[in-house]
Amino acid sequence: MLANQIGYYSLILGLLLSVLLCGISIKDINNNSKQVNQNLLFLSFLQLTFVIVSFLSLILSFIKSDFSNETVFNNSHTTKPLFYKISGTWGNHEGSLLLWLLVLTLFIFLFLIKSREQPKKYRILTLLFHQIIIIGFFLFVLMTSNPFNYLFPTPPEGLGLNPILQDPVLAIHPPILYLGYVGTSIIFSSSLAAVTQNYVSKEWAQHIKKWILVSWIFLTIGIMLGSIWAYYELGWGGFWFWDPVENVSLMPWLTLTALLHCIIVLERRVTLTSWVVILSITTFTLSMCGTFLVRSGILNSVHTFANDPTRGIFILIFLFILIVLSLGIFFLFHKESNKKSNNFFWLSRETSILINNWFMMYFLSVVLIGTVYPIFLDVISSEKISVGPPFYQKLIVPFLIPFLFFMSLGPRLKWIKSRIENKNSLIITFIILVILTFFVIRNLTTDLLLYTVLVSAAFFLFFTTLKELFVKKFNNISQTVAHFGFSLLILSILFNSFLSSEVITNIRVGEKYSYSEGEIFFKKIEEKKESNFNSIIAYFEIKDVNEKTVELKPEIRVYNQPVTITSEADIKTTFLEDKFLVMNLVKGNEYFNIRYQVKPYMIWIWISVLLLSLGGLMSLFTKRYEK
Amino acid sequence: MKNFLKIFMVVILYIGFSDLKSDEKNNELKNKILKNIRCLICQGQSVYDSESEFAHSIKLIVDRKINEGLKEERIYQFLREKYGDWVIYEPQFNKNTYVLWILPLLFFIVGGAIIKKQILKKNEK
Amino acid sequence: MKNKFSLFVIIIFLSFCFVIFYKGLDNSNIYAPKIEAKKSIPIFKAKDFDSNVYIDSENFFKEDIFYIVNIWASWCVPCQTEHPLLMELSKNKLIKIIGINYRDNLKNAKKFIDEFGNPYSQIIFDSDGTASVEFGAYGVPETFIVDRNNKIIKRFIGPINKKIIKEIKLIIK
Numbered sequence: 001m002l003a004n005q006i007g008y009y010s011l012i013l014g015l016l017l018s019v020l021l022c023g024i025s026i027k028d029i030n031n032n033s034k035q036v037n038q039n040l041l042f043l044s045f046l047q048l049t050f051v052i053v054s055f056l057s058l059i060l061s062f063i064k065s066d067f068s069n070e071t072v073f074n075n076s077h078t079t080k081p082l083f084y085k086i087s088g089t090w091g092n093h094e095g096s097l098l099l100w101l102l103v104l105t106l107f108i109f110l111f112l113i114k115s116r117e118q119p120k121k122y123r124i125l126t127l128l129f130h131q132i133i134i135i136g137f138f139l140f141v142l143m144t145s146n147p148f149n150y151l152f153p154t155p156p157e158g159l160g161l162n163p164i165l166q167d168p169v170l171a172i173h174p175p176i177l178y179l180g181y182v183g184t185s186i187i188f189s190s191s192l193a194a195v196t197q198n199y200v201s202k203e204w205a206q207h208i209k210k211w212i213l214v215s216w217i218f219l220t221i222g223i224m225l226g227s228i229w230a231y232y233e234l235g236w237g238g239f240w241f242w243d244p245v246e247n248v249s250l251m252p253w254l255t256l257t258a259l260l261h262c263i264i265v266l267e268r269r270v271t272l273t274s275w276v277v278i279l280s281i282t283t284f285t286l287s288m289c290g291t292f293l294v295r296s297g298i299l300n301s302v303h304t305f306a307n308d309p310t311r312g313i314f315i316l317i318f319l320f321i322l323i324v325l326s327l328g329i330f331f332l333f334h335k336e337s338n339k340k341s342n343n344f345f346w347l348s349r350e351t352s353i354l355i356n357n358w359f360m361m362y363f364l365s366v367v368l369i370g371t372v373y374p375i376f377l378d379v380i381s382s383e384k385i386s387v388g389p390p391f392y393q394k395l396i397v398p399f400l401i402p403f404l405f406f407m408s409l410g411p412r413l414k415w416i417k418s419r420i421e422n423k424n425s426l427i428i429t430f431i432i433l434v435i436l437t438f439f440v441i442r443n444l445t446t447d448l449l450l451y452t453v454l455v456s457a458a459f460f461l462f463f464t465t466l467k468e469l470f471v472k473k474f475n476n477i478s479q480t481v482a483h484f485g486f487s488l489l490i491l492s493i494l495f496n497s498f499l500s501s502e503v504i505t506n507i508r509v510g511e512k513y514s515y516s517e518g519e520i521f522f523k524k525i526e527e528k529k530e531s532n533f534n535s536i537i538a539y540f541e542i543k544d545v546n547e548k549t550v551e552l553k554p555e556i557r558v559y560n561q562p563v564t565i566t567s568e569a570d571i572k573t574t575f576l577e578d579k580f581l582v583m584n585l586v587k588g589n590e591y592f593n594i595r596y597q598v599k600p601y602m603i604w605i606w607i608s609v610l611l612l613s614l615g616g617l618m619s620l621f622t623k624r625y626e627k
Numbered sequence: 628m629k630n631f632l633k634i635f636m637v638v639i640l641y642i643g644f645s646d647l648k649s650d651e652k653n654n655e656l657k658n659k660i661l662k663n664i665r666c667l668i669c670q671g672q673s674v675y676d677s678e679s680e681f682a683h684s685i686k687l688i689v690d691r692k693i694n695e696g697l698k699e700e701r702i703y704q705f706l707r708e709k710y711g712d713w714v715i716y717e718p719q720f721n722k723n724t725y726v727l728w729i730l731p732l733l734f735f736i737v738g739g740a741i742i743k744k745q746i747l748k749k750n751e752k
Numbered sequence: 753m754k755n756k757f758s759l760f761v762i763i764i765f766l767s768f769c770f771v772i773f774y775k776g777l778d779n780s781n782i783y784a785p786k787i788e789a790k791k792s793i794p795i796f797k798a799k800d801f802d803s804n805v806y807i808d809s810e811n812f813f814k815e816d817i818f819y820i821v822n823i824w825a826s827w828c829v830p831c832q833t834e835h836p837l838l839m840e841l842s843k844n845k846l847i848k849i850i851g852i853n854y855r856d857n858l859k860n861a862k863k864f865i866d867e868f869g870n871p872y873s874q875i876i877f878d879s880d881g882t883a884s885v886e887f888g889a890y891g892v893p894e895t896f897i898v899d900r901n902n903k904i905i906k907r908f909i910g911p912i913n914k915k916i917i918k919e920i921k922l923i924i925k
Contacts, residue, residue: 380772391728
């Protein structure tokens with residue numbers, strides 16, 4: 001109970017500090033001293049501390065199962081394992097907002113520390129704009145989503161946490177995702193500050209690039225963790241469903257990637273300045289938009305938090321205030337740079353980066369329109385339609401072909417002006433790849449022409465980047481690694497989709513099921529009791545055509561609070577393939593329904609995303625900007 | 628170079644001839660359709676992925692209709708008549724969805740036009 | 753004044769989006785397919801519960817009265833709660849209740865009726881659930897009102913309660 005009070009008042013103090021920080025910032029801007037008022041740094045640190053204290057109080061309440069706290073009551077239970085009691089703190093709406101505040105206050109504090117060489121007014125304005133966002137979130141939490149509501153009389157037991165959320169990957173997914181997602185806020189604030197100071201320049205680009213990279217790396221890994229969780233936990237072997245909540249995390253990633261590429265240009269040349277600012281504003285706007293879509297109840301999804309329209313209205317208004325404010329600042333302060341320097345030679349790296357942005361914006365429009373269009377249609381004409389995977393696949397897959405080509409060619413071009421050397425050898429390489437690919441995938445798919453070219457394009461990127469890694473061209477190694485990772489990602493996804501197979505059947509204990517590629521033997525069943533669930537573990541022996549056997553043990557769990565039945569798949573992972581077995585009850589008899597999937601190259605999907613992030617990480621530690 | 632081009636032409640001629648047996652084809656069609664139907668009592672699963680009562684009924688109906696010789700689009704139409712557009716994952720291309728399908732492509736074209744303006748022609752400098 | 757124009761366009765666009773999202777928040781998220789201009793009862797081969805023979809579905813709706821179509825199953829718990837209300841309703845001379853026994857075991861279904869009473873003038877034995885799909889239902893229990901012209905005019909998802917009974921009584925007058 002004391003934790004409740006401490007947590008709540010820490011938030012109030014944090015809000016007051018925001019106001020104080022704004023006041024002192026405004027005074028300090030007009031002040032003529034060269035140094036930023038040291039108080040600002042101290043107060044920012046204090047604010048961070050208060051948010052940390054608040055967050056820790058909530059965690060403590062969860063650990064102690066203090067059900068006098070409404071949030072703990074709604075989302076926890078005494079029998080939950082300790083790890084999930086802790087991670088349950090941020091697995092709900094109110095707690096995740098504390099996480100938002102934590103990342104917001106952390107990033108501004110780190111920014112102040114790490115930007116000491118930057119112009120004073122720029123730093124203060126970044127702080128000021130950032131505090132506006134922070135104030136908005138403090139108000140949102142305190143007015144609509146207080147994690148410290150008091151329940152009296154204290155209930156003896158909580159309502160529990162949805163069992164599919166009790167998973168280690170899902171426990172760390174929000175913090176990592178938020179570091180990326182919410183981290184785009186600092187890019188937003190600093191871009192606005194830079195615009196007002198006419199500081200959108202090479203020096204600013206070199207400085208902000210690190211923040212963009214940090215945000216991007218965390219966002220990439222955060223999204224990957226979400227996919228991994230969906231794959232392991234949701235039980236039907238997929239890892240991306242074009243679900244609105246997934247799309248909402250992908251959209252800022254697309255603009256952030258575009259922004260990252262633009263900032264690489266801005267590091268060298270004062271050009272694309274307006275576009276960089278627009279992208280910065282858009283990225284954070286999309287993050288906020290995502291928050292709105294997911295928490296307001298406007299969208300239907302398996303991921304959505306408990307829905308509450310009043311919260312939706314608050315975020316909607318807050319979001320639009322931010323948009324209007326940022327666009328206003330942009331239009332008022334932005335000075336168009338010298339027109340001449342904005343024109344690029346057609347065959348240059350600048351152009352290839354423009355092309356990257358072109359495609360990224362297209363992919364963004366597909367995902368954005370696909371996600372929000374049903375809302376618009378429903379409001380305007382009361383028709384409800386679904387926009388599902390086929391839509392996204394049809395509009396994105398064909399465009400990946402030119403995209404992959406430009407990824408191969410772009411980095412080979414020099415800045416300003418270039419020629420393509422070895423034109424002929426490139427063309428010949430590509431033709432050979434097309435022929436080889438054709439023979440490889442001939443029997444794997446019906447859309448033969450499309451996929452032959454697509455896979456060839458991916459292989460083209462794969463081999464060109466691989467060659468650069470081996471030839472030891474270390475000038476641009478971070479970019480090579482990242483592009484290599486991307487080619488590997490496309491290839492793994494495609495081949496995984498071509499080569500995956502599934503067997504579905506009903507089977508009972510002791511039975512053997514034979515099919516074209518092997519045999520499934522249902523050995524036995526065991527029962528197990530854990531602290532908050534009972535489970536039935538089924539032992540299966542699966543023999544393939546080469547007489548090799550593998551044992552898989554899918555489970556069916558009955559959780560106690562709330563009473564839910566879940567299927568836990570058993571997955572055996574090797575570098576070559578994943579073997580995936582999930583089991584469901586069949587109504588009324590002793591049969592069990594099983595789905596056995598063989599999914600080749602599954603792990604390479606995760607590895608390639610890690611490579612992608614590794615490229616970003618390497619760029620972070622490069623001392624000078626790359627040639 | 629000429630030899631490669633010749634092989635390339637032969638390859639092009641082979642493209643489009645996929646040789647699956649008709650039984651497999653029916654099964655593939657069935658799975659393709661089932662993956663495109665939303666399970667209305669599940670949380671974001673397709674009928675293909677679901678083992679619910681509703682999913683089983685739909686699977687039977689789709690099976691029957693394929694054996695009756697109905698084309699893919701007709702099967703979707705049948706389900707749309709019963710349950711509304713929302714039950715099929717892939718949006719149609721009708722007056723409700725022109726904007727949905729065309730707007731992104733419009734963005735692409737507009738983006739291309741903007742890029743073109745930024746780029747100098749080969750001869751100019 | 754190109755800047756001013758684009759600014760104006762952006763403001764209009766943003767206001768439009770704001771209004772749409774604001775209205776979108778009010779909309780219900782539970783998907784219930786609209787019953788547009790009354791749909792006719794579906795035509796399919798239905799298996800009669802008692803005779804175990806396939807009959808054309810229209811034969812269940814031959815009389816010139818209101819029909820209530822109720823989808824039920826012995827394994828469905830809410831169906832047991834609504835059953836007494838159906839028994840009451842079946843006494844009404846203005847209507848007949850057609851039951852659709854959904855994905856059930858014949859023996860268990862018969863036991864259910866023996867134990868709780870039979871409000872149905874006829875029952876369709878829908879062991880594979882396809883008859884319910886023909887009606888556009890997706891779960892159990894669901895109840896439909898069919899008027900004298902064999903058009904489906906109302907649909908209730910979930911067990912019926914006293915309020916719904918009142919509504920039905922109003923409609924059939």
